[in-house]
Amino acid sequence: xxxxxxxxxxxxxxxxxxxxxxxxxxxxxxxxxxxxxxxxxxxxxxxxxxxxxxxxxxxxxxxxxxxxxxxxxxxxxxxxxxxxxxxxxxxxxxxxxxxxxxxxxxxxxxxxxxxxxxxxxxxxxxxxxxxxxxxxxxxxxxxxxxxxxxxxxxxxxxxxxxxxxxxxxxxxxxxxxxxxxxxxxxxxxxxxxxxxxxxxxxxxxxxxxxxxxxxxxxxxxxxxxxxxxxxxxxxxxxxxxxxxxxxxxxxxxxxxxxx
Amino acid sequence: xxxxxxxxxxxxxxxxxxxxxxxxxxxxxxxxxxxxxxxxxxxxxxxxxxxxxxxxxxxxxxxxxxxxxxxxxxxxxxxxxxxxxxxxxxxxxxxxxxxxxxxxxxxxxxxxxxxxxxxxxxxxxxxxxxxxxxxxxxxxxxxxxxxxxxxxxxxxxxxxxxxxxxxxxxxxxxxxxxxxxxxxxxxxxxxxxxxxxxxxxxxxxxxxxxxxxxxxxxxxxxxxxxxxxxxxxxxxxxxxxxxxxxxxxxxxxxxxxxxxxxxxxxxxxxxxxxxxxxxxxxxxx
Numbered sequence: 124x125x126x127x128x129x130x131x132x133x134x135x136x137x138x139x140x141x142x143x144x145x146x147x148x149x150x151x152x153x154x155x156x157x158x159x160x161x162x163x164x165x166x167x168x169x170x171x172x173x174x175x176x177x178x179x180x181x182x183x184x185x186x187x188x189x190x191x192x193x194x195x196x197x198x199x200x201x202x203x204x205x206x207x208x209x210x211x212x213x214x215x216x217x218x219x220x221x222x223x224x225x226x227x228x229x230x231x232x233x234x235x236x237x238x239x240x241x242x243x244x245x246x247x248x249x250x251x252x253x254x255x256x257x258x259x260x261x262x263x264x265x266x267x268x269x270x271x272x273x274x275x276x277x278x279x280x281x282x283x284x285x286x287x288x289x290x291x292x293x294x295x296x297x298x299x300x301x302x303x304x305x306x307x308x309x310x311x312x313x314x315x316x317x318x319x320x321x322x323x324x325x326x327x328x329x330x331x332x333x334x335x336x337x338x339x340x341x342x343x344x345x346x347x348x349x350x351x352x353x354x355x356x357x358x359x360x361x362x363x364x365x366x367x368x369x370x371x372x373x374x375x376x377x378x379x380x381x382x
Numbered sequence: 383x384x385x386x387x388x389x390x391x392x393x394x395x396x397x398x399x400x401x402x403x404x405x406x407x408x409x410x411x412x413x414x415x416x417x418x419x420x421x422x423x424x425x426x427x428x429x430x431x432x433x434x435x436x437x438x439x440x441x442x443x444x445x446x447x448x449x450x451x452x453x454x455x456x457x458x459x460x461x462x463x464x465x466x467x468x469x470x471x472x473x474x475x476x477x478x479x480x481x482x483x484x485x486x487x488x489x490x491x492x493x494x495x496x497x498x499x500x501x502x503x504x505x506x507x508x509x510x511x512x513x514x515x516x517x518x519x520x521x522x523x524x525x526x527x528x529x530x531x532x533x534x535x536x537x538x539x540x541x542x543x544x545x546x547x548x549x550x551x552x553x554x555x556x557x558x559x560x561x562x563x564x565x566x567x568x569x570x571x572x573x574x575x576x577x578x579x580x581x582x583x584x585x586x587x588x589x590x591x592x593x594x595x596x597x598x599x600x601x602x603x604x605x606x607x608x609x610x611x612x613x614x615x616x617x618x619x620x621x622x623x624x625x626x627x628x629x630x631x632x633x634x635x636x637x638x639x640x641x642x643x644x645x646x647x648x649x650x651x652x653x654x655x656x657x658x659x660x661x662x663x664x665x666x667x
């Protein structure tokens with residue numbers, strides 16, 4: 124059974140021009156993501172993984188190359204098809220949780236999908252906190268809230284930029300389980316950027332390993348652990364084996380070029 | 383695990399770049415953060431201290447046989463405030479209040495509009511900023527003699543001077559507030575397809591509101607300063623003029639009373655904007 128290609132990345136390069144230098148953040152990146160697939164992008168700091176994600180969002184066009192979403196060339200953000208989650212929850216502090224979740228509906232001038240919002244809040248364990256301000260919520264709750272906000276738009280693709288990077292280890296594990304739970308339910312196509320290799324292996328169907336300067340795809344690892352996955356998966360020999368081999372890749376790419 | 387590398391930085395959509403965060407060149411926002419007394423006990427002790435200070439001053443003046451023209455007694459000032467309020471102080475007070483508010487409204491409107499303009503068109507910034515800096519740093523009272531030659535002794539020259547004193551303050555703080563907006567928040571709005579206007583209304587403006595309120599507060603205080611200063615220069619109106627008048631007649635109780643009224647006005651401005659800040663921008667700590 125072959126799944127349709129959801130995202131097709133063809134020869135994407137992104138060059139940032141600063142006042143003092145030119146940085147090739149991403150170079151000749153080509154890959155595709157299937158419908159309903161969970162892809163994690165890992166790599167050392169500065170390998171261009173965030174840049175790649177922004178190119179996929181349509182917010183920050185690639186310098187060259189193309190991105191197709193469902194066969195359609197991406198030239199601008201697609202609010203109804205792509206959802207974004209950032210490292211910071213980016214909940215507006217002057218709005219309550221529910222008002223934050225309603226914001227995208229207001230921007231799009233569409234009625235709020237109460238049923239979906241309720242269901243998502245339930246899964247996220249945020250029932251009863253709808254009228255709390257972000258300042259009153261924990262880091263994990265805020266981030267779950269921002270995921271609910273993105274998913275309430277029912278996008279086909281969810282782009283996540285180190286969404287759990289700012290959370291402590293325990294909360295992070297909890298969030299990983301939450302994300303898998305919600306993904307297994309909704310089967311969105313997810314591209315998830317992280318610098319935690321174990322997080323990537325735990326979550327993904329496939330891991331894209333990137334090497335820095337210029338940022339390019341150095342390796343693709345298929346992760347074939349059965350789902351639903353249990354948190355103890357990370358102690359299994361096979362898991363550790365994959366972890367080690369990716370780790371060597373990432374380390375090698377960092378020191379190998381002497382830069 | 384933050385990185386200094388450009389590739390992992392959040393791309394900045396604001397072409398004016400690198401100006402986010404921090405406060406404007408005139409950082410007086412600390413005035414908005416002064417802690418206030420809480421609870422009856424604290425308030426009572428603050429009031430008690432004030433009464434002690436004033437009483438002590440009264441007794442020192444009595445014991446040292448200080449003449450009223452050197453330093454008026456607090457009691458004589460209070461007495462004058464009560465007995466002469468409607469006859470001596472009410473009219474100049476209304477004159478000052480009127481010019482102050484007219485100047486504030488005109489100045490703040492223009493200031494806010496300019497702040498919006500430079501936010502939407504960042505390129506204009508470099509052309510407008512030099513004038514704003516000049517207006518902020520030059521005491522607008524200095525313009526009064528010149529403005530009086532042009533516009534006579536009525537309200538006009540003072541209203542102009544007050545708007546010139548308040549406008550740039552409102553503008554500088556508001557523009558800083560608008561720029562302070564997190565690039566990720568803007569990206570978020572854009573990813574939902576928000577228009578420039580929606581971004582402004584839903585994200586930039588509420589985000590900037592605390593700074594705008596501070597701009598209004600500082601602008602108003604500068605405005606009051608200019609209002610009273612301008613009245614002292616000439617024109618025969620307002621509280622500033624009364625200060626000159628009573629001191630030249632060595633009527634120091636009345637002079638003190640006017641001073642108390644001016645100070646109350648200033649504290650009133652501060653309290654008003656602190657209240658507004660708590661009500662509409664309490665999320666910003």
